[in-house]
Amino acid sequence: MRILHTSDWHLGRIFHSIHLTDDQAYLLDQVVNLIPETKPDVIVIAGDIYDRSVPPVEAVKLLDETLSRILLDYRVPIVLLGGNHDSPERLSFGNQLLKRAGLHIVSQISSDLGPLVFHDKYGEVHFCAVPYAEPVLVRERLGLPDISDHNQAMLALVQHIVRNIPSNARKIAVAHAFVTGGQTSESERPLSVGGAGNIDAGCFDGFNYVALGHLHQPQGLAGEHIRYSGSLMKYSFSEAAHRKSINLVELDREGKTAVESISLSPRRDLRCIEGYLSDILKGPQNGENQNDYLMVTLKDQGAIYDAIGQLRQVYPNILHIERPCLTVDGYLSRPAGDYRKLSELELFGSFYEQVTGEDFGEEQKILLADILEYLRSKEREVAL
Numbered sequence: 001m002r003i004l005h006t007s008d009w010h011l012g013r014i015f016h017s018i019h020l021t022d023d024q025a026y027l028l029d030q031v032v033n034l035i036p037e038t039k040p041d042v043i044v045i046a047g048d049i050y051d052r053s054v055p056p057v058e059a060v061k062l063l064d065e066t067l068s069r070i071l072l073d074y075r076v077p078i079v080l081l082g083g084n085h086d087s088p089e090r091l092s093f094g095n096q097l098l099k100r101a102g103l104h105i106v107s108q109i110s111s112d113l114g115p116l117v118f119h120d121k122y123g124e125v126h127f128c129a130v131p132y133a134e135p136v137l138v139r140e141r142l143g144l145p146d147i148s149d150h151n152q153a154m155l156a157l158v159q160h161i162v163r164n165i166p167s168n169a170r171k172i173a174v175a176h177a178f179v180t181g182g183q184t185s186e187s188e189r190p191l192s193v194g195g196a197g198n199i200d201a202g203c204f205d206g207f208n209y210v211a212l213g214h215l216h217q218p219q220g221l222a223g224e225h226i227r228y229s230g231s232l233m234k235y236s237f238s239e240a241a242h243r244k245s246i247n248l249v250e251l252d253r254e255g256k257t258a259v260e261s262i263s264l265s266p267r268r269d270l271r272c273i274e275g276y277l278s279d280i281l282k283g284p285q286n287g288e289n290q291n292d293y294l295m296v297t298l299k300d301q302g303a304i305y306d307a308i309g310q311l312r313q314v315y316p317n318i319l320h321i322e323r324p325c326l327t328v329d330g331y332l333s334r335p336a337g338d339y340r341k342l343s344e345l346e347l348f349g350s351f352y353e354q355v356t357g358e359d360f361g362e363e364q365k366i367l368l369a370d371i372l373e374y375l376r377s378k379e380r381e382v383a384l
């Protein structure tokens, strides 16, 4: 069996005020065009289909077109998983109807969750697809009062589904989760505020391949058969060095897997460059694309009139400038820390301490973490 494994499309993503839909369409066209060449039996999209629970119209349209091309033009079944950015209810609209056309949307937690069964010339392959879910939801829906963290929730869901898979069957797990040991980037929203959002790779013992979503850097974990395909494109400057790709997984008769990573080429790359303004204004060197999305770090000291405006003449898609050497009143001012790398909890804590002059204590931290968790589940529109 051949499986194309992708995840974290984040359709509708806006990055530094730029709508990325056209870039996403360009990449999804590449993904669809891989089908005649790679001849997959199943396509797995392991969560974070949309960037937010109520996606913009263009994002819905792009997903509709892409799924239709895969199913109507090529008749390849799809396993579409809900991630932490997706609204489980909205994503699963029409899932009973769409199942008949080969689109298997798995985004809601219920005790009816069971394996999806596909076939190749050697027989059945069972897919255990576990959408992202808050532990409290899993506890309630499965009626297991002891579940208190993500690891317990994942283990319970996997066991719940595996009960209905014959023990000698070849099996594939699909999940949207943070497996311990994975490398994070800045565009992933933490799965738990202040608590443990990670799960143990041991949850997937006995699977022939584990198709993961959530982490945006393509990577393999524990024995290489547990893999993140990574996101469709770079969604933060911390990903500038990533090579985004999609995994082609070949599963043989015995259940052994071979994985080939197929690179995706974006319409515009996302890059970080550093230098003096006068040098950068000389324009692109060595065949670099001047339309790439850029973060520019200027080494110049002192004030510069409208640096971004000047740079935009040469690089129209410059998104952000850093001025680490900007001199204010003769002092070299450097930011104490990069606020963009702080969690909401840390940001609020530092704000609280600045305003009140008092420590942001443990008790307040726990209270705020609860409020943030509540707001997140509200945002995903998950009815607890």
Ligand SMILES: [Mn+2]
Binding pocket: 008, 010, 047, 048, 083, 085, 187, 188, 189, 214, 215
């Ligand atoms: Mn994601």
